[in-house]
Amino acid sequence: MTNNHPFREGAKDALPVVLGYLPVGVAFGLLARNAGITPSEVGLMSFLVYAGASQFLAIEMIDQRMTWVPIVLATFFINLRHFLMSSNLSLYLKNTRLSLLGLLSAQLTDESFAVATSNLSKVKNNPHYVLGLQITSHLAWVIGSIGGALFGPFIKISEYGLPFALPSLFICLLVFQLKSVRHFGIMVVGGISSLFFKWALQGNWHILLAALLAGGIGVGVEIISGKQKAKGEKQEGQG
């Protein structure tokens, strides 16, 4: 097996993510600079943390003169949602070296996860595909952030429909997931409960809670219908 090809394939599939990350990265770099973070610090944060929502929040908190403890705590809770995505991807990456898994998981984001799950046949036992997808996305985020910190005031990021690039990406990938009536049901439960949790709670809990609820229902439905099916087959066997 050549490792080169799946890596390139992954990099190619990352391009829609790049389109979304560059302007958002620029916006982040711009805001971070305004909050007094230097361009090299911006680059380091985007490289090491690589989690958009928490980075924006951190900038806001730094701007309000908060110390590192509350910022790190808030980051933990915002990014806790990734454990569900990590659990899901683990199903397709058996027999992957632990060091490579470390690299892959460090670059796991909502967007790269979304693209990966819509290309599961390419992901299956093919960590280099995921690597290509994620390194390309990560690079776009770091470059966008540094670019925004350096040249922010000269760039127009709210033009050309760019603010809708990432929402479009998520909607399209959601559509790709809708393979059955059950998936539609899960979408409705996940979407509406997410709205409810966001409305009812402060912060960024809604994605994790809604995904746990809807995903939990999905697992429950599968297990129950599996048992009924097994029961039905048993009865048929007896009859």
Place this chain on the structure above:
Amino acid sequence: MREETLAIIFGMAVVTFLPRFLPMAFLTRWVVPERLKMGLGYVPTAILSAIVFPILFFNEGGKVVIQPLYLLSAVSVFIFSWKVKRLWASVILGMLVYWGLEFIM
């Protein structure tokens, strides 16, 4: 670079890495029951819908709103990607519809 900022960056990096890494590290070394695996197949749908709906129905200030610009663009992308099944084309279409509607509205 300043110490306080470095502490923030490294702290954030560590707490972000752990929930990304630990499930992958352990679950790849565990045989997952078939039914659970099928159930976990719904997780992407659950996560994506939990991300998408709030984008459409909340404004930047965190208030619940009806935003025709977002909703119309979203419906266009939804229908287009349902029919055409291409990620790239759907993202470009979404941007174009949004851009166009911005002029009209």
